[in-house]
Amino acid sequence: MTTNIQTYQDIRKKLLAGQEIALIDVREEDPYAQGHPLFAANISLSKFEVEILNRIPRLSTDIVIYDNGEGLAERAYQQLQALGYQQISLLDGGLQGWKDAGGEIFIDVNSASKAFGEFVEHHKGTPSLSAQEVKKLIDDQENIVILDARRFDEYQTMSIPGGISVPGAELVLHAKNIVKDENTKIIVNCAGRTRSLIGTQSLINAKIGHEVYALRNGTIGWTLAQQQLALGQQQQYTNFANKNNLLGVLENAKQLTQQAGVKTISLEQLHLFQQQSERTTYIFDVRSEEEYIQAHLPNSRWIGGGQLVQETDHYASVRGARIVLIDDQLVRAYMTASWLAQMNWDVYVLDADFQTIFTEQGAWKPVVPLLHTKHRITPEQLQAWLDVGEEVTILDFTTSANYQKGHIPTAQWVLKADIERLFNEKKIPTNHKIVVTCGTSLLAQYAVSALQAKISENVYVLEGGNQAWAKTFVLETDKHVYLSPRIDRYKRPYEGTDNSIQAMQDYLEWEYGLVAQLNTDGTHGFFVV
Numbered sequence: 001m002t003t004n005i006q007t008y009q010d011i012r013k014k015l016l017a018g019q020e021i022a023l024i025d026v027r028e029e030d031p032y033a034q035g036h037p038l039f040a041a042n043i044s045l046s047k048f049e050v051e052i053l054n055r056i057p058r059l060s061t062d063i064v065i066y067d068n069g070e071g072l073a074e075r076a077y078q079q080l081q082a083l084g085y086q087q088i089s090l091l092d093g094g095l096q097g098w099k100d101a102g103g104e105i106f107i108d109v110n111s112a113s114k115a116f117g118e119f120v121e122h123h124k125g126t127p128s129l130s131a132q133e134v135k136k137l138i139d140d141q142e143n144i145v146i147l148d149a150r151r152f153d154e155y156q157t158m159s160i161p162g163g164i165s166v167p168g169a170e171l172v173l174h175a176k177n178i179v180k181d182e183n184t185k186i187i188v189n190c191a192g193r194t195r196s197l198i199g200t201q202s203l204i205n206a207k208i209g210h211e212v213y214a215l216r217n218g219t220i221g222w223t224l225a226q227q228q229l230a231l232g233q234q235q236q237y238t239n240f241a242n243k244n245n246l247l248g249v250l251e252n253a254k255q256l257t258q259q260a261g262v263k264t265i266s267l268e269q270l271h272l273f274q275q276q277s278e279r280t281t282y283i284f285d286v287r288s289e290e291e292y293i294q295a296h297l298p299n300s301r302w303i304g305g306g307q308l309v310q311e312t313d314h315y316a317s318v319r320g321a322r323i324v325l326i327d328d329q330l331v332r333a334y335m336t337a338s339w340l341a342q343m344n345w346d347v348y349v350l351d352a353d354f355q356t357i358f359t360e361q362g363a364w365k366p367v368v369p370l371l372h373t374k375h376r377i378t379p380e381q382l383q384a385w386l387d388v389g390e391e392v393t394i395l396d397f398t399t400s401a402n403y404q405k406g407h408i409p410t411a412q413w414v415l416k417a418d419i420e421r422l423f424n425e426k427k428i429p430t431n432h433k434i435v436v437t438c439g440t441s442l443l444a445q446y447a448v449s450a451l452q453a454k455i456s457e458n459v460y461v462l463e464g465g466n467q468a469w470a471k472t473f474v475l476e477t478d479k480h481v482y483l484s485p486r487i488d489r490y491k492r493p494y495e496g497t498d499n500s501i502q503a504m505q506d507y508l509e510w511e512y513g514l515v516a517q518l519n520t521d522g523t524h525g526f527f528v529v
Contacts, residue, residue: 003077004089006064008101011091014062015039015523018344020280020320022056022063023091026076028415031068033490035105037098038112038521041317045072046397046416046488048079049446053367054301055317058280059084066091066098072417083369104521107510109490110194110311115514116343116526117194122515123528126201128214131225134187138162144185145178146215147171149199149306152236158219158229158497160189166237168306169286169332171199172206172249174237179210189215189222191494193511195310202335205529206252220494220504229497246329253334257349259529260341262334267352270324274299280321284308286336287327295358297350300326302364305336312343322346328354344525366442373445377460379469382435386410391432397447398438398466400486406475408437408466415484416443419450427483433457441465 032042067073146163155165188199200214273281286305327333394411403413436444493507
């Protein structure tokens with residue numbers, strides 16, 4: 001196979017020039033998190049079909065793919081060609097080639113966003129309080145509110161006692177509804193550092209009129225100080241009455257975006273952007289998911305503004321692309337845009353008659369390649385096969401974490417990229433019927449052709465996947481069989497309640513060193529206003 005090659009120097013020049021480029025690591029998330037270039041986005045070969053068209057929507061995008069010698073990049077190259085992508089290259093020498101050429105290597109996930117958070121604190125002197133200082137404020141019943149800037153599900157898992165869930169971009173919009181009076185101090189926390197730093201600085205930048213502090217090192221710092229976290233808290237910003245404080249906040253947020261170089265555009269200008277085939281335009285709705293589901297602009301993708309700043313590479317995987325943000329109250333779009341612009345993105349905020357342009361309802365659905373599956377089976381039919389001892393192999397392509405929580409009896413977990421290897425190792429029988437499933441069977445259906453080429457019996461897609469099965473039948477929570485290594489997700493040292501002290505300390509030390517790494521890398525283009 002003749003392939004195009006791009007070198008570290010080729011890519012570096014394009015990053016410095018602000019040209020559009022998608023540098024894609026096609027390994028699973030755990031090996032990706034062990035080391036990658038700063039602006040490399042992770043789209044694993046196992047999930048290509050359900051992610052690639054959404055994260056790289058323009059087929060003529062300059063795409064460079066790599067692995068670390070596993071042979072995945074060559075396979076990804078062929079898949080991208082089959083999907084119609086026109087400018088595909090392999091990274092010369094893969095990850096090792098990047099290192100050998102002098103390229104900086106970053107660990108963890110969402111590294112650019114986390115490095116930006118450290119960059120902001122370094123240059124703005126974002127104020128923070130230690131876990132011990134915040135605990136004393138709580139014990140002394142001081143006039144404070146603790147606002148948790150993470151997603152609500154993260155907050156529910158574990159949070160600071162008395163904390164209130166106010167995810168990212170909602171902070172500036174709702175903080176003044178939650179404070180007790182004009183003298184209330186605001187403490188912003190997340191699990192580690194980034195979202196608390198960005199949230200705190202957001203309130204300061206928007207001139208909220210209160211003393212604001214980040215909880216230094218978030219729930220990690222709280223745990224390392226041997227203080228108790230609360231589990232299952234339910235307090236949300238939506239529980240507080242709206243005090244109509246929007247006007248001053250809106251003006252401050254608008255001025256902030258202007259300082260950062262963000263432009264406001266009309267619907268007509270957005271349509272012109274969408275017609276320009278030489279540029280990638282992402283359209284993100286940064287309101288709450290409930291608002292998005294109720295009504296939104298067609299072809300927009302929902303992602304809360306705070307999470308978009310935290311996980312930019314996961315949504316806007318083409319560096320140098322154009323980003324348009326939507327919020328009918330504008331504040332969340334303005335605040336999110338101000339940060340993305342400082343992260344060196346070309347950002348715009350849509351201002352339009354939202355009541356007339358929000359014409360679609362429902363949750364966001366990914367764009368996926370068209371596929372016709374010949375054989376499908378209902379949960380009832382599959383249960384009947386199991387009842388009579390039919391020779392059937394059930395392969396589950398969901399995340400390993402979801403598989404562990406519950407799976408169809410006898411189902412085995414597998415990564416889609418491992419199908420060829422598993423047949424070679426005779427781990428999958430060639431004389432059984434095969435049923436494929438995942439959460440909804442969206443991803444599983446793309447495994448059919450690779451499986452069908454190897455077996456004499458039919459391959460069936462389970463209608464509705466594990467979710468449909470669970471409506472009628474019981475999911476097993478034991479008897480796990482993993483045909484692939486559990487490398488589909490990197491275990492974050494700040495998630496959940498079972499992290500080792502050493503892992504949390506190592507994570508903090510890594511974050512502290514990110515500003516120096518940015519200086520060494522030199523391609524970021526970050527600035528602060």
